[in-house]
Amino acid sequence: MKVIKIEKSDLAAGLDKLRGGYRLFGPVKDKTSHGFQELAAGQAPDLAFQNTRLSPKNLVFPQSETLLAYSLDGNDPEGHIAREVDKDYSPRAVIGIRPCDAKALTLVKMNFDTDAFKDPYWLNLYNASTFVGLACDAPGGTCFCTTTGSGPFHEEGLDVLLVDQHDHFLAKVLTDKGEKLMTAAGFNQSADGDAAVEKAKTAAEAAITTAIVTDSLAAADPMALYNADIWEDIAFACINCGTCTFSCPTCWCFDIQDEAQGNKGVRMRNWDSCMFPLFTMHTTGHNPRDTKVKRTRQRFMHKLKYFVDKYNAGIMCVGCGRCVRQCPVNIDIRKVSALMNNVGDAAKCAV
Amino acid sequence: MSTYTENIQQIAQRLLKECRVEMVIGFRKGSMPLMNEPCVITQPEAVNQLVWDSNCGINLTHYLTNRKEKIGIVAKGCDSRNIVTHITENKIQREQLVIIGVPCLGMIDRRKINAMVEGDIQSVSETDDAVTVATRNGEQTFAKMDVLQQNCAVCVHRNPVIHDEMVADPVPEQNGVDQYADVAAIEAMTPDARWRFFDELLAPCIRCYACRNACPLCYCPTCFVDESKPQWVGKSQDPMDVRTFHFLRAYHCAGRCTDCGACERACPVGINMRLLTKKLNKDCLDLYGWEAGLSPDARPALDVYKANDPEDFIK
Amino acid sequence: MENPYLPYPVRIDDIIVESEDRSLKTFKFVFLDPDDEARFAYKAGQFAELSIAGVGEIPIGIASSPVEKGFIKFTVNKAGVVTTHLHNMKVGDIMGVRGPLGNWYPWEMLEGKNVLIVGGGFAFTTLRSSIIYMLDPANRSKFKDITVVYGARTPGMLLYKDELIEWEKRDDINVHITVDGTDDPDWKYNVGFVPPITEQKAPQGDADSYAIVCGPPIMIKFTQPVLETLGYDHDHIILSLENRMKCGIGMCGRCGIGRELVCKDGPVFTLAEVNQTPREY
Numbered sequence: 001m002k003v004i005k006i007e008k009s010d011l012a013a014g015l016d017k018l019r020g021g022y023r024l025f026g027p028v029k030d031k032t033s034h035g036f037q038e039l040a041a042g043q044a045p046d047l048a049f050q051n052t053r054l055s056p057k058n059l060v061f062p063q064s065e066t067l068l069a070y071s072l073d074g075n076d077p078e079g080h081i082a083r084e085v086d087k088d089y090s091p092r093a094v095i096g097i098r099p100c101d102a103k104a105l106t107l108v109k110m111n112f113d114t115d116a117f118k119d120p121y122w123l124n125l126y127n128a129s130t131f132v133g134l135a136c137d138a139p140g141g142t143c144f145c146t147t148t149g150s151g152p153f154h155e156e157g158l159d160v161l162l163v164d165q166h167d168h169f170l171a172k173v174l175t176d177k178g179e180k181l182m183t184a185a186g187f188n189q190s191a192d193g194d195a196a197v198e199k200a201k202t203a204a205e206a207a208i209t210t211a212i213v214t215d216s217l218a219a220a221d222p223m224a225l226y227n228a229d230i231w232e233d234i235a236f237a238c239i240n241c242g243t244c245t246f247s248c249p250t251c252w253c254f255d256i257q258d259e260a261q262g263n264k265g266v267r268m269r270n271w272d273s274c275m276f277p278l279f280t281m282h283t284t285g286h287n288p289r290d291t292k293v294k295r296t297r298q299r300f301m302h303k304l305k306y307f308v309d310k311y312n313a314g315i316m317c318v319g320c321g322r323c324v325r326q327c328p329v330n331i332d333i334r335k336v337s338a339l340m341n342n343v344g345d346a347a348k349c350a351v
Numbered sequence: 352m353s354t355y356t357e358n359i360q361q362i363a364q365r366l367l368k369e370c371r372v373e374m375v376i377g378f379r380k381g382s383m384p385l386m387n388e389p390c391v392i393t394q395p396e397a398v399n400q401l402v403w404d405s406n407c408g409i410n411l412t413h414y415l416t417n418r419k420e421k422i423g424i425v426a427k428g429c430d431s432r433n434i435v436t437h438i439t440e441n442k443i444q445r446e447q448l449v450i451i452g453v454p455c456l457g458m459i460d461r462r463k464i465n466a467m468v469e470g471d472i473q474s475v476s477e478t479d480d481a482v483t484v485a486t487r488n489g490e491q492t493f494a495k496m497d498v499l500q501q502n503c504a505v506c507v508h509r510n511p512v513i514h515d516e517m518v519a520d521p522v523p524e525q526n527g528v529d530q531y532a533d534v535a536a537i538e539a540m541t542p543d544a545r546w547r548f549f550d551e552l553l554a555p556c557i558r559c560y561a562c563r564n565a566c567p568l569c570y571c572p573t574c575f576v577d578e579s580k581p582q583w584v585g586k587s588q589d590p591m592d593v594r595t596f597h598f599l600r601a602y603h604c605a606g607r608c609t610d611c612g613a614c615e616r617a618c619p620v621g622i623n624m625r626l627l628t629k630k631l632n633k634d635c636l637d638l639y640g641w642e643a644g645l646s647p648d649a650r651p652a653l654d655v656y657k658a659n660d661p662e663d664f665i666k
Numbered sequence: 667m668e669n670p671y672l673p674y675p676v677r678i679d680d681i682i683v684e685s686e687d688r689s690l691k692t693f694k695f696v697f698l699d700p701d702d703e704a705r706f707a708y709k710a711g712q713f714a715e716l717s718i719a720g721v722g723e724i725p726i727g728i729a730s731s732p733v734e735k736g737f738i739k740f741t742v743n744k745a746g747v748v749t750t751h752l753h754n755m756k757v758g759d760i761m762g763v764r765g766p767l768g769n770w771y772p773w774e775m776l777e778g779k780n781v782l783i784v785g786g787g788f789a790f791t792t793l794r795s796s797i798i799y800m801l802d803p804a805n806r807s808k809f810k811d812i813t814v815v816y817g818a819r820t821p822g823m824l825l826y827k828d829e830l831i832e833w834e835k836r837d838d839i840n841v842h843i844t845v846d847g848t849d850d851p852d853w854k855y856n857v858g859f860v861p862p863i864t865e866q867k868a869p870q871g872d873a874d875s876y877a878i879v880c881g882p883p884i885m886i887k888f889t890q891p892v893l894e895t896l897g898y899d900h901d902h903i904i905l906s907l908e909n910r911m912k913c914g915i916g917m918c919g920r921c922g923i924g925r926e927l928v929c930k931d932g933p934v935f936t937l938a939e940v941n942q943t944p945r946e947y
Contacts, residue, residue, distance in 0.1 A: 072720050080762075119917055237409075242560060243617075270586050270587050282908075328613075331388070
């Protein structure tokens with residue numbers, strides 16, 4: 001694999017060269033935290049961050065996105081007919097995405113890219129993007145990526161992986177898309193960096209101090225997990241806000257709404273959350289998940305069991321730790337997974 | 352405060368053993384520093400899960416709404432005022448409750464303290480007036496006053512206003528604090544500056560509704576933002592819809608809010624929406640001499656008419 | 667990339683009031699672009715999103731049958747925002763239809779088998795589609811005995827009455843119409859709830875027999891033990907589930923029951939399959 005050396009002092013100039021062919025996105029610090037946004041001309045990404053407060057999923061899955069538009073004018077021959085709207089799917093470069101978040105996008109892709117249907121909005125943005133990852137040297141206390149099938153130097157979903165070497169980056173070029181971007185940026189100084197990258201990787205992985213236990217989940221009986229007596233206690237504290245789902249890089253549920261004003265209107269989608277009662281409320285008032293216990297259970301069962309069973313690609317969690325850090329009442333997916341895993345273990349022993 | 356945990360456990364155990372309550376609602380130790388988790392204890396032998404420290408900022412009254420059991424509840428000053436409000440609003444009966452009062456010295460603002468140190472906080476210890484945090488780089492000690500939640504720093508009702516048990520003697524109330532300096536600063540702005548201020552304040556909102564859902568006042572079976580017939584508010588990130596949510600929610604809390612800070616504490620993006628509710632608290636105080644939740648025998652300001660009520664705002 | 671969120675434009679060609687309380691209307695649509703009809707090729711048991719610009723979408727089972735050409739039909743209960751708006755629309759109005767969506771009754775598996783259809787209330791729409799499909803001269807020989815038990819609260823609430831009466835007279839299908847109650851002295855069909863009528867009229871189940879059940883939850887609940895008694899195994903009892911949906915293509919996440927998505931993996935499931943999922947519908 002090709003490794004290229006990028007002097008940190010050259011990074012901004014290289015990114016500027018990209019601007020002709022790419023829209024640039026990267027982490028930017030506001031008053032208190034980092035978040036991904038489009039980089040204005042001359043603006044450099046702020047790479048001195050552990051991870052962004054919200055995940056970068058909004059780059060391919062905006063919280064509010066127009067899907068279709070229409071006229072409501074009865075005299076308009078096109079009236080009441082929904083049409084696609086113009087979208088900018090020109091190439092984008094996402095600079096500084098963490099490996100966990102890039103891996104998350106590959107999990108979410110399974111939902112939006114299926115044999116039967118393809119979600120053009122998500123896929124067009126995803127395919128337009130070149131992901132330049134930033135390896136994690138100093139994982140946080142709530143990071144548990146290494147036990148989710150990801151890791152601080154995980155390459156899945158990335159086109160380039162940047163590894164910080166104090167005064168320079170070593171850039172592992174992982175795909176043709178990544179190669180193209182490096183060429184466009186004028187980064188071409190080959191380096192023999194494999195050993196250095198491996199060394200940094202080993203150190204970073206060793207710095208991950210917490211884990212999520214999932215080994216008995218795949219074999220567990222879904223209905224036994226569903227009916228286990230663990231959920232009341234897990235859900236007691238839950239206030240059923242959408243913080244966990246909105247901050248999660250792998251949560252993809254959405255709502256579709258029509259919004260019209262005067263003679264024009266749009267059909268749009270907005271992030272939604274299985275924590276909200278309205279999410280499943282039938283018109284009749286019947287709600288199959290009418291209590292917070294059921295809704296909390298749904299979130300964890302979806303991430304740790306249903307997804308596992310449906311895709312056979314591990315859990316729907318990359319260990320970024322955002323939900324753990326941001327849950328107002330400290331519901332911790334690591335703890336929940338351990339409880340669920342115990343149910344799986346107990347069932348094994350029962351045989 | 353070092354004896355609080357032990358006393359809470361003893362009281363909870365006694366209440367459960369004597370069958371005076373079916374459950375005790377309190378906090379258990381969190382999975383990470385600066386966080387505790389609200390929990391319910393139903394077995395006397397499980398009371399050792401209960402803890403108390405300065406990371407118990409969530410308002411436990413939230414968990415009382417419409418419950419039918421006999422409940423022991425751990426309550427600091429603001430929680431107790433919301434329990435009063437819950438009783439006044441018929442969300443719980445006084446007879447159902449055994450209130451375990453906790454004289455409070457204020458809750459730590461975890462975001463503030465996180466921003467003051469380099470690297471992840473690995474552990475925390477505290478005394479009555481100091482907080483020491485350990486990171487990879489070593490230990491740092493802060494005066495507790497410097498790392499309190501804003502609402503705690505200006506709190507004038509630290510002791511429970513209603514209680515059946517007390518875990519300690521009352522703490523001195525804070526005198527001479529300017530509770531509404533932040534509101535006064537906004538009131539002094541020009542309308543344009545104020546509009547910009549609110550724009551910036553609410554810009555990070557992701558409409559997760561953590562503020563609403565953490566609030567013990569927000570117990571409506573269907574919140575106005577969730578109504579679909581008719582739909583009052585759009586569901587997108589349109590700033591007008593975001594503002595509508597925050598402004599209307601604040602008005603729904605007028606004369607009821609105790610400034611417990613649960614909303615701000617719960618917000619994942621650090622919005623101080625308390626500035627909105629506090630303005631209404633201030634108006635209630637200035638116009639009607641009303642502070643919410645001080646006595647179950649008083650009717651709320653917006654619930655009664657008095658001959659000397661100011662009426663110059665009715666044109 | 668084809669956009670699965672983009673509805674086909676249609677014109678309302680006809681509106682039939684189906685029930686005496688006017689809560690049920692059948693809407694007949696024709697495609698503005700005739701080529702869309704071929705793109706909309708569907709099987710009995712599937713549903714579509716009826717799409718009204720400025721209002722929203724609603725998932726509704728397709729009541730017309732694949733063997734009926736030139737139009738599609740949906741019978742809609744007036745209940746929520748979109749259906750209420752639809753009920754107020756007129757012939758000639760333009761709207762959209764997105765689909766077909768979901769799976770269908772397992773027609774290949776049902777070939778050569780006895781088929782029992784049990785329906786209640788306004789959940790008879792995809793069952794009508796199925797009956798028309800099976801009775802089509804090109805298809806009838808593919809199935810053995812066809813039995814239908816269909817009930818509503820009153821005679822005035824029965825869907826597709828003209829067709830029911832016509833089927834009732836035929837000898838290549840056994841139709842048992844019932845109502846919960848009626849004071850009509852001329853009522854010549856059954857009186858009673860669907861489950862007991864099924865118990866009286868439906869044939870015994872065996873390896874060569876399948877039951878398709880579609881109706882309100884309470885009817886399904888009490889029909890299940892009847893079918894078990896009659897000898898229908900759980901993998902021979904076929905249900906069509908309903909859940910709150912938005913996208914209809916398995917992406918928005920809300921209609922999930924366990925790992926299955928009602929909109930995409932369903933709405934048709936065998937009872938054996940449903941037994942393996944949480945009953946969150």
